[in-house]
Amino acid sequence: MDRAAEISAFLRSRRARLSPTELGAPFDGRVRRVPGLRREEVARLAGMSPDYYMRIEQGRGGAVSLEIIDSIALALRLDTVERNHLLNLCGTPTPHHTPGLEPQRVRxxxxxxxxxxxxxxxxxxxxxxxxxxxxxxxxxxxxxxxxxxxxxxxxxxxxxxxxxxxxxxxxxxxxxxxxxxxxxxxxxxxxxxxxxxxxxxxxxxxxxxxxxxxxxxxxxxxxxxxxxxxxxxxxxxxxxxxxxxxxxxxxxxxxxxxxxxxxxxxxxxxxxxxxxxxxxxxx
The missing domain is CATH 3.30.450.180 (Beta-Lactamase)
Known part of the structure; x- marks a missing residue:
């Protein structure tokens, strides 16, 4: 799987489902060509620079800390399952993550x-x-x-x-x-x-x-x-x-x-x- 592509597709889809008005964002007068939040709006809500958020969304963020993931999850209103999915996509495994792929057996x-x-x-x-x-x-x-x-x-x-x-x-x-x-x-x-x-x-x-x-x-x-x-x-x-x-x-x-x-x-x-x-x- 292309991890960077999966991160990008997932975060873009979560941005697209949110309305700026329902998050209380002021209207800036610009015409929106795509639905949902812009990257810079997510960055502002998550308390990080637009450049850093863009690198994360493009899969170029390197090792992403748990605190950063939680900030993005809060900004995008991710539920627990979505947050854990983002953790895994960014290489920050959840406690239940198991990297081995050995054949599974039923006891x-x-x-x-x-x-x-x-x-x-x-x-x-x-x-x-x-x-x-x-x-x-x-x-x-x-x-x-x-x-x-x-x-x-x-x-x-x-x-x-x-x-x-x-x-x-x-x-x-x-x-x-x-x-x-x-x-x-x-x-x-x-x-x-x-x-x-x-x-x-x-x-x-x-x-x-x-x-x-x-x-x-x-x-x-x-x-x-x-x-x-x-x-x-x-x-x-x-x-x-x-x-x-x-x-x-x-x-x-x-x-x-x-x-x-x-x-x-x-x-x-x-x-x-x-x-x-x-x-x-x-x-």
Whole structure:
């Protein structure tokens, strides 16, 4: 990945979404050719020289201190996820940053956990949204990741490239944009990940909407939320999801899906579980 290009694109996109008037900036009489804040306005809000901010935005700022990152984050009104993404892009890693790119393995106890979660779809996500493991109900809900070639066992690849996903997710564009934003986080964390670069290339070539999603420069952590499904066997229902980090395992998380207690969605998921009989196995 071109780190300088990523820094530039991200900061320009964050500038463009802000209105000078909402930040209380006085009108200077000049016609604005592009939306949002100018570089010198960001520099003034962040308490630094315009030249220094310009070098940072162009990826020429060298080692950027945490204090400078925080000043820019405050000026651009970045949330916590966006701030940490900027830290990673500028080479100032967050406490959870892990530079190694060794192959990821799922410990046996997590496979046992998936095995006993018979009524809850669950997947274990790794770097670049690789699906490291899945239980039987998750495969019935989404796709049989185990049946795919190992390089294709990837959540983003399924969402954006599998035609079935467009039918499965009622709000496919929203899910796809959030998934793309998850990949943006990994670009900051792992700029030298060749497999991530290849995945992004494949998504650009295979999904007409991906470039638009990518150019938005949004970042997102898959933490919690809800998704509306239109399942070929289970019909329409809404599932909530919760994502839990795996202690002691860098860049691994368990993502679970469930219907609200007592809801028709919970009943639909139970019916789908009744249609599945195979045992949970590694993805």
């Amino acid at each position: 046996p106890g997590l496979y046992d956990l998936l095995a006993v979660m018979e009524s809850v779809p669950a997947i274990i996500l790794g770097r670049r949204t690789d699906v490291l493991a899945s239980n039987r109900l998750a495969r019935a809900l989404m796709t049989d990741f185990q049946a795919l070639p190992a390089p294709h066992r990837n959540y983003a690849r399924f969402i954006l490239l599998d035609p079935k996903a467009r039918e499965l997710y009622q709000d496919w564009e929203q899910v796809s944009e959030q998934t793309t934003a998850m990949l943006h986080l990994d670009v900051g964390r792992f700029p030298d990940d060749r497999q991530l670069a290849e995945l992004i290339r494949d998504l650009r070539e295979g999904c007409p909407e991906f470039t638009r999603f990518w150019d938005n420069q949004n970042v997102h952590e898959k933490d919690q939320g809800e998704i509306r499904f239109n399942h070929p066997s289970g019909g329409e229902f809404v599932l909530h999801y919760q994502t839990l980090l795996v202690p002691g395992e860098a860049d691994q998380s368990v993502c679970t899906y469930y219907g609200a207690p007592g809801s028709s969605s919970e009943a639909a998921l139970a019916r789908l579980a009744g249609l599945t009989t195979s045992s949970p196995t590694p993805a």
